[in-house]
Amino acid sequence: MNAPAPPPEAGRPDGPSIRIGALAPLTRPGWVEAGRHLLAGLELAVRDVNDAGGIGGRPLELVVRDTAADPQRAAAAVDELARLGVAALAGEYHSVVARAAAARADALGLPFLCSSAVLDALTEQPTEWVARLCPAQSHSWQTYADFLLDAGHGRIAVAAQPSVYWASGVRILRDCLAPRGGTVIELDASALTPTAVCDELVGSGATALLLLVGHPDPAVPIVRSVRRDPRLAEIMIGAPAGQPEFAEWATALGGDGAGIPFLRYLPERLSPLGARVETALRERLAEAPSFVAFEGYDSVVVLADVLRSHGPDRARIAEAWASVAVEGTRGKIRFSRAPGVSAWQWVWPPVQVVDRDPAEPDRFRILHAG
Numbered sequence: 001m002n003a004p005a006p007p008p009e010a011g012r013p014d015g016p017s018i019r020i021g022a023l024a025p026l027t028r029p030g031w032v033e034a035g036r037h038l039l040a041g042l043e044l045a046v047r048d049v050n051d052a053g054g055i056g057g058r059p060l061e062l063v064v065r066d067t068a069a070d071p072q073r074a075a076a077a078v079d080e081l082a083r084l085g086v087a088a089l090a091g092e093y094h095s096v097v098a099r100a101a102a103a104r105a106d107a108l109g110l111p112f113l114c115s116s117a118v119l120d121a122l123t124e125q126p127t128e129w130v131a132r133l134c135p136a137q138s139h140s141w142q143t144y145a146d147f148l149l150d151a152g153h154g155r156i157a158v159a160a161q162p163s164v165y166w167a168s169g170v171r172i173l174r175d176c177l178a179p180r181g182g183t184v185i186e187l188d189a190s191a192l193t194p195t196a197v198c199d200e201l202v203g204s205g206a207t208a209l210l211l212l213v214g215h216p217d218p219a220v221p222i223v224r225s226v227r228r229d230p231r232l233a234e235i236m237i238g239a240p241a242g243q244p245e246f247a248e249w250a251t252a253l254g255g256d257g258a259g260i261p262f263l264r265y266l267p268e269r270l271s272p273l274g275a276r277v278e279t280a281l282r283e284r285l286a287e288a289p290s291f292v293a294f295e296g297y298d299s300v301v302v303l304a305d306v307l308r309s310h311g312p313d314r315a316r317i318a319e320a321w322a323s324v325a326v327e328g329t330r331g332k333i334r335f336s337r338a339p340g341v342s343a344w345q346w347v348w349p350p351v352q353v354v355d356r357d358p359a360e361p362d363r364f365r366i367l368h369a370g
Contacts, residue, residue: 013050013053013054013055013057013058013059014057014059015054015056015057015058015059016058017058017059017060017061018054018055018058018059018060018061018087018307018312019060019061019062019063019084019085019086019087020046020060020061020062020063020086020087020088020089020090020300020303021063021065021077021078021081021084021086021088021089021090022039022042022062022063022064022065022089022090022091023065023067023074023077023078023089023090023091023092023097023098023101024036024038024039024042024064024065024066024067024091024092024093025066025067025068025069025092025093025094025097026039026064026066026067026068027066027068028068028069029068029069029214030066030067030068030069030070030093030094030097031069031093031094031215033246033247033248034093034116034246034290034292035066035093036285037246037285037289037290037292037293037296038091038092038093038115038116038292038293038295038296039064039091039296040281040284040285040289040293040296041115041277041281041289041292041293041294041295041296041297041298041299041300042062042090042091042115042296042297042299042300043062043284043296044277044280044281044284044296044297045296045297045298045299045300045301045304046060046061046062046300049300049304055304055307055308055312056308060300060304060307063081063084063086065077065080065081067092067094067097067101069094069097070097071096071097071099071100071101072100074092074097074098074100074101074104075100075101075103075104077101078101078104078105078108078110078112079104079108081110082108082110086110087111087303087307087312087313087314087317088110088111088112088113088303088306088314088317089101089105089110089111089112089113090112090113090114090115090296090299090300090303091114091115091116091296091299092114092115092116092117093115093116093117093292094117094165095117095118095119095137095164095165096119096163096164096165097117098114098117098119098122099117099119099121099122099123099164101114102114102122102123102127102130102343103122103123103124105129105130106123106127106129106130109129109314109315109318110129110314111129111130111131111314111317111318112129112130112131113130113131113132113133113299113302113303114130114131114132114133114134114343115133115134115292115295115296115298115299116133116134116292116295116296117132117134118134118135118136118137118140119136119137119164119165119168120136120137120138120168120340120341120342121340121341121342122342122343123342123343124342125342126337126342126343127342127343128318128319128321128344129318130342130343130344131302131321131324131335131343131344131345131346132341132343132344132345132346133295133298133299133302133333133346133349134265134295134346134349135265135345135346135348135349135351136338136340136341136345137165137168137169137172138172138340138341139338139348139351139370140240140263140265140351140370141169141172141173141176141240141263142172142176142370143263143351143353143368143369143370144173144238144240144261144263144353145172145173145176145177145182146176146368146370147261147353147367147368148177148182148208148238149177149180149182150368151236151367152207153182153207153208153236154177154180154181154182154183154207155182155183155185155204155205155206155207155208156173156177156182156183156184156185156206156207156208156209156210157184157185157186157187157200157201157204157206157208157209157210158170158173158184158185158186158187158209158210158212159187159189159192159197159209159210159211159212159213159218159222160186160187160188160189160212160213161189161190161212161213161214161218162190166212166213169212169240169241170184170186170212173210185204185206187200187201189212189213189218189222194218194221194222194224194225194226195225197209197222197225197226198225198226198229198231198232201226201232201235202231202232206235207234207235207236208235208236208237208238209226209235209236209237209238210237210238210239210240211223211237211238211239211241211243211260212240212241215243215249216248216252219239219243220249220252220253223237223253223256223257223260224253224256227256236259236261237259237260238260238261238262239260239261239262240261240262240263241262241263242262242263242264242291243262244257244260244262244355244356245262245264245290245291245292246290247287247288250356250361250362254361255358255361257356257361258355258356258357258358258361259355259356259357259358260355260356261353261354261355261367261368262353262354262355263351263352263353264290264291264352264354264364265291265294265295265330265349265350265351265352266291266294266330266350266352267330267331267350268350268352268366268369270329270330271327271329271330271331273327273328273329274294274328274329274330277294277297277329278294278329281293281294281297288362294328294329294330297328297329298328298329298330298333301326301327301328301329301333302324302326302328302333303317305324305326306320306321306324309323321335321344322335322336322344330349330350331349331350333346334346334347335347350369351369351370352366352367352368352369352370353366353367353368353369353370354366354367355367
């Protein structure tokens with residue numbers, strides 16, 4: 001996987017395929033653009049593995065199921081994929097959906113490499129069957145809290161919707177900010193209109209508003225209302241969950257969507273493998289690849305490495321998480337146990353706080369790295 005291209009003598013694999021199940025939100029109400037990028041990374045990596053001869057002469061085959069951001073649908077997909085004989089699962093973007101998939105995979109004894117969902121507790125108890133590539137929320141959102149304080153924002157308003165994921169984010173921010181004199185003010189985005197959010201902000205004394213809400217609604221209307229309210233000209237808008245990463249954000253909001261810091265999981269400079277993959281992903285997607293596409297690619301890099309060394313037996317794959325040491329697009333990937341994290345965890349992927357440059361919204365600026 002680390003070579004820029006397969007050697008000339010490498011033939012196409014022709015044995016029985018080794019199947020990997022792939023979970024991604026590909027229809028609404030899922031975040032379809034994130035799912036499309038995730039799937040592009042998974043598919044590209046499978047193609048590269050097969051172009052290099054597969055796994056011991058056997059091709060990898062991706063069996064894709066759409067979760068549509070529905071936990072019950074994801075759990076049913078895990079059951080189906082297990083019956084179809086997949087060796088392992090990969091993927092998923094939404095944390096509450098990944099948690100349902102992880103719980104079912106754990107119960108069935110099916111290895112699951114979570115690509116892009118950050119909720120710390122993917123399962124209720126520590127599990128040997130689940131590993132994760134993206135950072136845990138408690139780690140990445142700590143980096144975001146550090147950024148806020150370094151930028152002089154100690155009084156933070158959050159417009160949040162009811163969700164385990166958003167509630168976890170509020171708790172992490174409060175735990176990080178409070179010991180250093182920071183304050184978090186919660187605004188119920190499910191009960192307040194965008195105009196009412198603005199009214200609440202005016203009297204709050206907050207210097208930053210964080211969007212802990214779904215995209216495009218109500219995130220886009222809230223941004224528009226705040227940007228157009230002269231009383232809030234000095235307030236910073238932030239979106240730690242990464243909504244501004246994707247092109248549809250810029251398409252919906254134009255210049256209003258710039259200058260909104262968010263988290264992404266890329267290094268300052270990609271490795272040679274990462275640079276090659278970026279070029280291929282850009283061609284496949286017809287746009288700049290997000291960090292989610294790299295997470296998809298790296299998921300197959302890890303599973304291919306494990307399959308080469310341990311074979312397709314599910315129990316042996318799960319036993320191999322601790323021995324993984326493979327070069328991905330964003331650095332060397334190794335898994336270990338992190339406090340408070342129930343799955344095997346890459347400790348840690350690179351974490352950045354970035355925004356879209358107001359002078360050039362298609363360009364990203366790195367504001368902070370953790």
